[in-house]
Amino acid sequence: MVFNRSLLAKAALGPAAGAVLMAFMAGGAIPAYQMYSVGLAAVYTIVVLSVGLLAGWSGIWSVGHPAFFAIGAYFTAYGSAHDWPLEAVVLGAVATGAVLGGFIGYAGARFSVLYIALLTLAFTTVTLEVVNRWSSVTGGDQGVPVIQLRSALGLGTLLGGGTNAQYLAVGAAAVVLALAVPAAASGLRMRLVAAKSHPLAARTIGIAPEAQSALSFAVSAACTCFAGVLLGLLTGFVSPEPFSLAFGISLIAACVLGGVGTLIGAVAGGAYLTWNPSLSSAVGLPQPVVQGLVLIAVLLFLPGGAVPFLAKLGRSILRRVPRRPEGHVPAVVDEPADPSPLRAAAETGADTPVLLRLEHVSVSYGGLKALEDASLSLRQNEILAVIGPNGAGKTTLLNALSGLTGNGRVNGSADFTGRPLLKARATARRRLGIGRTFQHAEVFSELTVAENVLCTRRLITARDRQAVARLLRSVGLADVADRRPDELPFGLQKRLDLARAMAGEPKLMILDEPFGGLDTGERALLAQQIRRLHANGTAVVVIDHVLDDLFAVAHRVIAFDFGRTIGEGAPDTVLQDPAVRSSYLGTVDGRTRPPERVGERSMIRLRGIGHTYGGVVALRDIDLDIRQGVVLGIAGANGAGKSTLGGILHGSLKPARGARETGGAVRTSLAPEGRALFKTLTLRENLEVAAYAAGITGASLRERLEDTVEWLPPRLRDRMSASAAGLSGGEQQMLAIARALIVRPDVLIVDEPALGLAPALVDEVYDRLARLAHDGLTVVLLEQLLSRALSVCHEVVVLHEGGIAAHGRPDDPQFAALAEAAYFSGGLDAATTAVPADARTSPVK
Template sequence: MSVPVSVLSRSTVLKAVLGPLAALVLIAILNSGIIPPYQVYSVGIAAVYTVLVLSVGLLAGWAGIWSIAHPALFALGAYFAAYGSTHGWSLEAVVLGAVGCAAALGAFLGGAGARFSMLYVALLTLAFTMVSLEVMGQWTSVTGGDQGIPMEKLDSALGLGTLASAGTAAQYIAVGVAGLALSVAALARPSALRMRLVAAKSHPMAARSIGIAPEAQSALAFAVSAAFAALAGVLLALVVGFVSPDPFSLALAISLIAACVFGGAGTLIGAVVGGAYLTWAPAAAEGVGVPQPILQGVVLIAALLFLPGGTVPALARLARRLLRRPATALPAPAEPFTDAVRPVPAPAPTTPELLRLDGVGVTFGGLKALEGASMSVRAGETVAIIGPNGAGKTTLLNVLSGLVGGGRVEGCVQYSGTHLLKTRATARRRLGVGRTFQHAETFAELTVMENVLCTRRRVTPQQRADAIELLESIGLGHVADRLPDELPFGLHKRLDLARALASEPELLVLDEPFGGLDASERTLLARQIVRQQERGTAVVIIDHVLDDLFAVAHRVVAFDFGSPVGEGDPGTILDDPRVRSSYLGEGGARGELPPRDGTERPAVRLDGVGHAYGGVTALRGIDLTVPLGSVVGVVGANGAGKSTLGHILHGTLPPTRGGRTAAQGLRTALVPEGRALFKTLSLRENLEVAAYAAGIKGAALRARLDATSEWLPPRLRERMDVAAAGLSGGEQQILAVARALMARPDLLIVDEPALGLSPAMVDEVYGRLGRLARDGMTVVLLEQSLGRAASACHEVVVLHEGAVAVQGEPADTGFLARAEQAYFDGRDDAAVAAVQA
């Protein structure tokens, strides 16, 4: 489909005109005398509340901030108007003063609240309203205290005449201003302002990577919303003719939120519905003979239960269903690339360095995620970063993009003559650093086009045309008006790349861009990287799909345990013994394993199992039998499908294809990657939670707890009341295994037992797992290290891109050599040769 190049589409202009046009029609009706005077007054009040609900609803819908401060900002505008009218201020001075003061207060609240969670923002705005209401009551010389203050006439400094309060003219003005406010909101909807607000709300970290500061966006959004609330307050004073504290209580804050939810937060018509709801709810409550709070509560509960998102969005969905046309699949663009990928030649050694890292380290508490990292990247060079899971690769990319979070960073990073570590994350985009994420962190509430345009502070026709050209070049032009959630995974990843390319970066940082893509999609992505090489863009890329990674890389740097362990060209890097060891681990002597009984009775059998997450295929055609009493190792690089296979073996994840058969009465337990402990609970409480989940209580729980505690090392048994967060990484891993043992499983599945541990702790964890196997437990180890698995398992299965590449017993002659080759490229040449023979 074609996307309009103009900033304001015809539909946007039409929506913007509808507000003032409806206001003019309504004013004409009011002026005709058809409506009784008391209802004319109610319409004026409804117009005031429409502006107020609009200010709260758009702040919540676009910026994700629910405010309890708006009654105070509303009151500020009203008191400003009343005080100014009695002291000779002009109409323009009153409006500008009220709007300006409210905007300044709103900017403060938004900026301060952006540092906290939603709960603390609510408490901050609640405190602001409580203090403001107290000031109104005590500052009698300005507000009149509980007695209030009357409104008088306001003269226009621009010669527009005199405006009397509490008259029909004031009511007409309120209606007209409400129409204009709706028009301004309609014009803002396709603007960069709204896009950046939604981006900051949807995904703050991804927003920072494209130069959007969530704190600044929150301050801006709150300032604009506060200005509209104060304007509504000025209108209220004009329509009512008298200002007192009564209308601005905390009950109004609750009613405002209810009105926004009832109408639909973030919608324009929803603001009109919410304004009418606030105006006529008291009369409706009186008409049915129930207190107003009860009626409002019932209406709000009904809206939340039966009209999720609000009345207007619910009715819109109903209308779309009734008028729905047959669903159409996403059109597929022609894919022009069929030949092999050929990267441009590497830049000459004399080419200036664009990026240099010297002794970079990152520490999270006592954990060193990166240590002594030093490397360089020339302009136009593509450098691949490889290494096992936990080697520090993503931490390195986060250092470059300024997204380390709570980590302490040391060392020096020079980028194009700039000390990058001293530069804010949001400023690095302007310096020319673009970033993608491992899981394609796009902005779900923005369309594909808006995901690209939100990288700009202002959207011009030329920028929109450039965005269309970029989307077409990357194969997304046909889905420009779709939301990311409507796209298959491959297009989702392309969108992440398109957003990174929108500002034509000099340094492109890619985090596992090939992960989860099929062969044709990986070829297309490789083509995009080659295009950037042709433009002279430097690329730093990490991935575990080594074939495609090496096809575009000029140089490879290998990491392990947070430090570089090797460097070279793609053709020779894997010949480095240190690099191979980082992936495959040290084989060593095989530990003592329990003998198998020879019956090979299956604990779990998988037949033709496949699994997909959305459009991503994680497993393909897995045939696997785990015999009772055996130790089976499932080995593969990150993204090979090990964790998915572990969850299917555990029985918590049903496969999308194929079947799982388990021995009768088999009890299984899974120790997930990362341990997933309850860090704030003690060791004992972590174990008790597992027992409760298994239905164990009372005396049985105490007995099970005593038995499991005996399995723990003495240093943990002595600290059963210490919080799990106080343990070392290895101790946490042992506790995670112990927690799984509370269910007395027949089959124990442990995902990445050595992740992030020192060699000594790896030996201890594996030693305890070996003891469980010798006691008769069936164990499945999901590992990245082939050497560790070979030394601890009866049988090893190597996964590559979701399929079994090779399977056998480590003791068999030649198996480890075949497994090493299959680990990296998925091929088992020996098996192929045997079949051909």
């Protein structure tokens, strides 16, 4: 923790306010009958702060804190009856709360927020039952008095219910608030928030979410037990009534009212709990009614809490300096863009030591093998690119390296710097020297840019802050260090993801699709950052579908398909391997052919279509006509924009720019990628749900069901009452298409119909789609395999980085070569390969 003047000034506010309040109490400015309420408000402030910070920093909502409150109070009563010193009572209560809280936090870390709340509810129920039955200690329903507690340190004697206890409560609350100020700026808070925001990404920087949950719950429970000790001293009598489940709900309401995780909000919440009975009496309504009305009003009109709302309002009034524009922030990079120095380094580094070695590594999820018999080696200072189509096993390989396979079963062996790797936890791999980025820039949204990087440290020193500042300057993020990631464009979020991984100075950097979603300038800057990593001695494993940029930085390339290694070579030669090319482009078997002629009516027209996701360009300047009866193939690598275009054609996704027009009343239907079946429903129920959603019922529904079921293969027609979860991949795909057909669409859009299927099943699915085309249905196939699209479609559109790179007919002898080049590099002008005017009437041979 780095203490500066501003932080010390903020921390001093609590004790200063407490001193002023105690001076008022001593001087008689506060009436004697209100001093008890002031002390009670101070006690409640500590409890509300404990619950609020637990929820705000760790995302854990606890209904179990009344039990910890009771434990502290009964410790006071027991200690006073057995002549324990005050310090022993405090230490015993705090230690007990910390142990129990740590256990609950660790046990509940694997569950969702709902189940943690239920766990804490059960804990409170059990504790209150013990209190009621252990009458020899607690007095049962009758309660037990607090007589007096002497201080072993010579601080005097406190009588239960005496005036000194009121001063002690106010002073203790002031000290707790003062300690909370540096805690809010510490690495502890950052790591707690990181574990809450994104547990998976947190593990890659050495943060174990379950350990953070245990720690935060232990500290929160200890503080609440301490507040319980103060309550026992303040009241002079302890009974079960103040610690009911209703009080637990009141605590949560007070946290929300004041502002979850805010210090002043805790004070407001403590005051609300204290004077809510007086407010209820004043308005003549029961306390639960008043509490419910207040909570509803806050949730509806002040969802962030009263204190954050007032603070935001005050800042908006006082703010005079305009915010910095959100323009493009250039990275500070000095490395040359020419990749030739890398290639030279690769040639001269053939004798460098092996940093990473994988032998026969497999990862399976149930009966699915996502990675099978993968073997590779990586030398120090080498940049290794891993390529392959969607579903090839690339991300599974990276997850196996970084320990993020979840419930997957991992076999084989892997050594990193001579140490076994596969048995190490994800958090331990960070310490071994492995850094990791993610495809979608998984940043911690509740932390600032600087805190996203600082949270990689346990104890933050001035030197750490200086190092992080230098790192942010090197990647062009210094000007936005105090901003939240969600305020930044996607390109800067990608840089932040990289900076966080670089903060640990890893020996091995794992990059998951770093070029995806970036524009040309941003990709060039990222390439320079990768070269800088290499120059500093870091080995890199990188996967991506933007092959031009990937190959420009790689020394060596390994290709995967269906979880297996299918090729390896230099970037200039690897795509010449027939197995590698066919994994991207597919092979043509000629079994299924579309009908020879199509209609002239335009079903759907797209003009100037563009779309973005949070600043990521998914589509740009798409012009496309889909004619009646055509089988249109939209091909492209993963991330090219196929699914986004399919959603816009379907009408379920509204484009950010451009216009979608239909030729009259056109009904579209979409069979999405991954099938998206309702696995717990039967085959018939899956079809019925789609029909109900389209407003089809009664006799019309029965007729549609009969027609749709008839389209399915016999092995599915005989199992209509079986669960969809029991189907094979190919059978699920045919059911997904049938579900799309039940609405009798004019245009059927099928996204990746062959994904994950065996070749025989692929042929069966496409044969059935071809029959639909022969029946006059317009079909749009979103297909990753170019050769498959060329073999079954009238027209093929090739997407590359969100734009149409090629558009033509498979019967054009030149188009196949043009489409293949466009698929990999996108270096074609769409105008040179547009569909000729006579294609509207020419038969397709």
